[in-house]
Structures are given as structure tokens and as C-alpha cells.
Amino acid sequence: MTTPLGKIIADMIQSSGPMDLATYMTLCLTHPEHGYYTSQTQVFGRKGDFVTAPEISQLFGEMIGFWVADLWAQLNKPAPFILAELGGGKGTMMRDALRVLARIPGLVQGMRLCLVEISEARIAEQAAALNGYDVTWYAQLDELPNDVPIIIVNNEFFDVLPVRQVIGTAQGVDEVVVGLSQNGELQLGRVARVPSDLPLLSSPRRDDKDGEVVEFSPARDAVARAIYQRVRHQGGAMLTIDYGYDTPTGVSTIQAVQGHTRVDFLSAPGEVDLTALVDFARLKQLAVENDLQVAGPVGQGDFLLNLGITERAEKLRANASNDQVRDIRSALDRLTGADQMGSLFRVLCAYHDPAQQLHPAGFNP
Ligand code: SAH
Numbered sequence: 001m002t003t004p005l006g007k008i009i010a011d012m013i014q015s016s017g018p019m020d021l022a023t024y025m026t027l028c029l030t031h032p033e034h035g036y037y038t039s040q041t042q043v044f045g046r047k048g049d050f051v052t053a054p055e056i057s058q059l060f061g062e063m064i065g066f067w068v069a070d071l072w073a074q075l076n077k078p079a080p081f082i083l084a085e086l087g088g089g090k091g092t093m094m095r096d097a098l099r100v101l102a103r104i105p106g107l108v109q110g111m112r113l114c115l116v117e118i119s120e121a122r123i124a125e126q127a128a129a130l131n132g133y134d135v136t137w138y139a140q141l142d143e144l145p146n147d148v149p150i151i152i153v154n155n156e157f158f159d160v161l162p163v164r165q166v167i168g169t170a171q172g173v174d175e176v177v178v179g180l181s182q183n184g185e186l187q188l189g190r191v192a193r194v195p196s197d198l199p200l201l202s203s204p205r206r207d208d209k210d211g212e213v214v215e216f217s218p219a220r221d222a223v224a225r226a227i228y229q230r231v232r233h234q235g236g237a238m239l240t241i242d243y244g245y246d247t248p249t250g251v252s253t254i255q256a257v258q259g260h261t262r263v264d265f266l267s268a269p270g271e272v273d274l275t276a277l278v279d280f281a282r283l284k285q286l287a288v289e290n291d292l293q294v295a296g297p298v299g300q301g302d303f304l305l306n307l308g309i310t311e312r313a314e315k316l317r318a319n320a321s322n323d324q325v326r327d328i329r330s331a332l333d334r335l336t337g338a339d340q341m342g343s344l345f346r347v348l349c350a351y352h353d354p355a356q357q358l359h360p361a362g363f364n365p
Contacts, residue, residue, distance in 0.1 A: 002185070002186070002268075002269070003034070003268050003269050003270050003271050004034055004270070005027065005028065005031055005034035005035075005269040005270035005271075006186060006268070006269040006270075008027075008031075008034070009024065009027060009178070009186065009269055010180060010184060010185075010186060013178065013179060013180050013186075014180065017179075018177035018178060018179040018189055018191055019177060019178045019179075020164050020175060020177055020178075020195070021162065021163060021164050021165055021176060021177070021178065021254065022162035022163060022164045022217070022218065022219060023162075024162075024178045024269075025162035025163070025254070025274050025276075026162050026219075027269070027270075028269045028270055028272075028274050029160055029162070029274055030118060031270060034269075034270040035270055036270055036271065036272065036273055036274065037118060037119045037122075037160070038118065038119055038120075039270065051260075052089060052155065052156050053093075053155060053156075053241070053300070053335055053341060053345070054089070054090075054092040054093035054096065054155060055089075055090070055092055056331050056334050056335060057327075057328070057331035057332075057334075057335065058096045059304075059309055059312055059313060059316070059328075059331060059332065059335065060093065060096070060304075060335060061092060061093040061094065061095065061096025061097045061099075062096050062097065062099065062100050062312060063304050063307045063308075063309050063312065063362075064093055064096075064097045064153060064155075064239070065096065065097030065098065065099065065100030065101050066100055066307055066308070066361070067239060067307060067360075067361050067362055068083060068097060068101060068151055068153065068239075069100060069101055069104045069107060070360075070361045071151060071237055071351075071358070071360060071361070072104075072107060072151065073104075074357075074358050074359070074360075075149060075235070075236065075358070077106060077107070077110075078110070078148065078149040078235070079106065079109065079110025079111075080110045080111070080112055080148050081110060081111060081112070081148055081149045081150065081151065081236070082111075082112045082114055082144065082145060082148055082149070082150040082151070082234075082236075083101075083111050083112070083113055083114070083150075083151050083153075084113075084114040084115070084116065084144055084150060084151070084152045084153070085114075085115050085116070085152070085153050085154060086116045086141065086152065086153075086154040086157045086223075087116070087117065087118075087154055087155075087156070087157035087160065088115050088117060088122070088126050089122060089125075089126075089155075089156075090122065090125045090126065090129060091115075091122075091125055091126035091127075091128070091129030091130050092129060093153075093155055094113075094115070094126070094129070094130060095129045095130055097153075098113075098130070098133060112136070112145065112148070113130075113133055113134060113135045113136070114135075114136050114137075114138060114144055114145070115135060115136070115137050115138070116137075116138045116139070116140065116141050116143075116144065117137055117138075117139070118139060123137050141223060141226050141227065142226060144230070146230060146233065146234055147234070148234060149234055149235040149236040150230060150231060150234045150235070150236040151236050151237055151238075151239075152227055152230075152231070152236070152237070152238040152239070153238075153239045153240075154238075154239075154240050154241070154242075155240075155241045155242070156241070156242055156243065156275075157240070157242070158220050158223070158224075158240060158242050158244075158278045158283070159242050159243050159244070159275040159276060159277065159278050160274075160275055161217060161219040161220045161223060162217065162219050162276070163215045163216065163217040163220075163253075163254065163276040164176075164195060164198075164215070164216055164217070164218070165213050165214065165215050165216075165252060165254075166194075166195065166198060166202075166203075166204055166213075166214050166216070167190065167204065167211060167212065167213055167214070168204025168205065168212065168214070169192070171192065172192060172194065173192070173193065173194045173198075173203070173204055174190040174191065174192050174193075175190065175191050175193050175194075175195055176188060176189075176190055176213070176252075177189050177190065177191050178266065186266045186269070187266065188266070195216075197216075197218040198216055199216055199221070199282075201285075202214055202215075202216040202282075209250065212250040212251075213250060213251055213252050214248065214250075215248070215252070215253060215276060215277075215279065216279075216282075217276075217279070217282075220278070220279075220282070220283075221282070221286060224282075224283055224286045224287075225286060225290065227350075228286060228287055228290035228292055228350060229290060231290075231292060231350065231351065231352050232290055232291055232292060232352050234352075235352050236351070236352060237349055237350065237351035237352070237358075237360065238349065238350050238351075239347070239348075239349050239360070240278075240283065240347070240348050240349075240350075241300060241303075241345060241346070241347050242278040242280075242345065242346060243275065243277055243278065243344060243345055243346075244277045244278030244279065244280050244297075244344075244345075244346045245277055245278075245279065245280065245346075246280050246281055246297055246346065247281060248279065248281070249277070253276045253277035254274065254275070254276045255274070255275060255276070256268075256272040256273065256274050257272060257273045257275075258271070258272040258273070278346070280296075280297040280346050280348055283348055283350070284296075284297070284348060284350075287348075287350035290350075291352075291354075292350045292351060292352055292353075293350070293351050293352075293353045293356070293358070294348065294349070294350050294351075295348070295349040295351070295359075295360045295363040296346070296347050296348040296349055296363055297346040297347060297348045298346070298347055298362075298363055299338070299342050299343040299344075299345065299346060299347070300335065300336070300341055300342055300343075300345035300346065300347055301335070301336035301337065301338060301341070301342025301343060302342075302365075303347040303362040303363070304335055304336050304362070305336055306361070306362045306363065306364065306365055307361055307362045309332065309335070309336065310332070313328050313329075313331075313332050316328055347362065347363075349363065
């Protein structure tokens with residue numbers, strides 16, 4: 001049994017041939033009618049399919065707030081400036097960050113809060129979470145104002161942008177594609193071709209192990225370049241936090257999650273969350289190519305500890321009930337523990353700093 005979107009995809013493959021993985025992922029996540037992010041109403045939180053860091057504890061968003069406040073001060077307190085978030089989910093991280101930012105003299109008065117979000121359902125949730133703040137929503141990154149310094153934050157945003165995969169063979173290069181089995185079910189296959197947008201550095205090499213998968217993402221590259229050009233032109237920084245790696249893994253990192261369990265990513269198109277790990281080396285390389293400085297990547301655990309999350313948790317504990325104390329301890333553990341989100345989640349900051357005067361917080365003890 002497939003899904004309505006599975007049927008649409010099968011028809012597309014029937015008429016136009018096998019589909020690359022990025023086209024498949026894009027349809028699954030953002031098809032206007034059946035896409036996971038565009039159609040599902042309850043994606044986050046304990047009841048949804050997965051729990052993200054801001055949904056674990058207010059501590060996460062608060063630390064992001066401290067980070068933004070610190071960078072804003074280092075930038076000499078620009079007013080006006082833009083604080084932008086890409087893919088803000090339920091708006092929880094921004095709400096918790098703003099509670100911190102509202103206490104910094106002069107900061108929110110000059111701040112233009114801009115959220116880039118593709119999903120109408122998420123926009124409605126963000127509006128509720130940020131009630132009382134003056135927020136502007138944009139469907140696309142390139143619609144953001146470009147006249148003043150900008151601080152861009154995003155958590156688990158790049159991992160939803162689609163990837164493609166190639167595998168080196170004795171003859172050359174195969175691309176991994178979605179095709180149809182004899183009885184019309186979606187199945188993975190390979191087509192011998194070198195995708196035209198495969199970055200030179202991502203090309204499979206002769207010494208690759210047999211069957212080694214190389215992932216690349218024209219969509220992420222395009223978004224990263226657009227952000228970096230903006231930061232370079234307007235001044236400011238991007239802080240990105242995501243599930244990813246510093247050196248490629250050689251295997252497929254596409255994963256589908258439904259009701260907190262991993263499932264086959266071809267199994268229920270449009271009804272399961274699809275992500276792929278973020279290649280932080282690539283994000284860093286593109287920043288350098290755009291004349292930006294880079295801090296990180298470091299693990300989320302180190303980043304949060306360097307920012308003082310333990311001390312902040314102590315403060316919360318001082319006024320908490322026994323149950324709350326237990327929750328705070330377990331949240332701290334989940335956010336920072338090396339066996340939990342602490343090291344698989346990476347943090348990178350790309351910033352415009354020709355005079356080399358800035359020191360984004362959280363990257364050094
Ligand atoms: N940052 C949030 C949500 C992460 S899920 C958190 O940490 O909880 C990814 C978010 O990106 C969702 O809000 C989703 O609707 C949004 N999104 C997905 N594709 C997008 C796109 N192409 N442009 C803008 N937002 C997108």
C-alpha cells in the first residue's frame with residue numbers, strides 16, 4: 001500500500017523515467033498538497049515524529065539568545081539589524097531566545113525579526129509562540145531585506161534540504177535513483193551518469209572503496225551561497241546547528257522517521273520525515289570561498305557548555321520542584337551528552353570579519 005504521493009511519484013517515473021533522490025526528497029517534503037512539511041499538522045514534540053533540541057528544553061533557545069546578544073554586542077550594537085531564522089518549526093527556539101534578548105538594553109528596539117518558513121501550519125504555530133513581537137514571514141530566503149546587518153540562525157534546517165548520491169564504478173560514475181519494480185513499487189536503482197551539478201570535489205575517486213556512496217546537495221549549496229553572499233554584503237553572521245559530519249561517511253545518510261522510529265525512506269512518501277546528514281566540511285568550504293571567517297564545526301555539547309548552559313541550568317534548578325529538577329537534569333544530558341545530541345549535532349558559525357576582530361561565542365572553552 002502506498003500513499004497518494006507515492007502514486008503520483010510512481011506515475012511520474014512511469015512517464016519520465018527514474019528520479020534522482022533530490023527530486024524524490026523535495027516531493028516528499030514540500031509537495032504543495034501531500035508534502036510532509038506542507039501537509040502534516042503535527043510534526044514536532046513528543047506526539048509528533050521527532051523531538052528537536054528547542055522542544056527538549058527552554059535552555060536551548062536561551063543559549064541561542066545569549067549567543068545572539070553577544071555577537072550583536074561584538075558587532076557594535078547595530079540598529080537596525082535583522083535577526084532571521086530559517087525553518088523555525090513551532091517557534092520555540094526563537095521564543096526562548098527572545099526572552100533573553102528582551103533584557104539586553106537597546107537590542108530589540110532596533111531588531112527586525114524575520115522568519116523564513118515554507119509551511120503554513122508552522123507559520124501559524126510561530127505566530128502563536130511569538131505573540132506580542134513584530135514578526136515578518138518570508139517564503140524564500142531571497143525575499144529577506146538586504147540593507148542592514150543580519151544575524152541568521154537555524155536549527156535542523158539544512159538537513160531537510162535534499163541530497164543526491166553517486167557511486168564510483170570501474171566504468172565511471174552511477175547516480176542512485178528511485179525507479180519502479182516489476183510490480184510497480186518504488187525501489188532504488190542506479191543510472192550510469194555524472195550529474196552536471198556534481199561539485200568537482202565531491203566526484204567519486206579511484207581509490208574509493210567499492211560501493212562507497214558520495215552525497216552532494218545542490219539545494220544546500222545554493223542556500224548556503226545565498227546566505228553567505230548576504231552576510232558578506234550586509235555584515236553579520238550565520239549560526240547553524242544540525243545533524244551532520246565533518247568528514248564524509250561513505251554511506252547513504254538519508255533517513256526516514258515516523259513516530260520516533262526509523263522506517264524505509266521509500267515506504268510512505270509524504271507521511272514520514274526525510275532528512276540527510278549535513279556535510280559541514282562543504283558548508284565551511286563555501287563560507288571560505290565567499291570570504292567569510294568560520295568558527296567550528298564543534299559538537300553541540302561543547303558549544304552549549306562553552307556558552308554556560310550548566311550555570312543557566314543551575315539557576316533554573318534553584319526555583320524548581322523535584323520533578324522539574326529531574327527534567328532539567330535529563331534535558332541537559334540529552335542536549336550535551338556525547339552519546340545523545342552532544343556530538344552528532346554540529347555547530348558552525350560563518351561571519352563577515354575582514355578586520356578579524358570578532359570571536360563568536362561558544363567555540364572555545
Ligand atoms: N528549527 C525547528 C524545526 C526544524 S524542522 C526545530 O529545531 O524544532 C525543519 C523546518 O524547516 C520546519 O519548520 C519546516 O517547515 C521548514 N522548512 C522545510 N523546508 C523548508 C524550505 N525549503 N524553506 C523554508 N523552510 C523550510
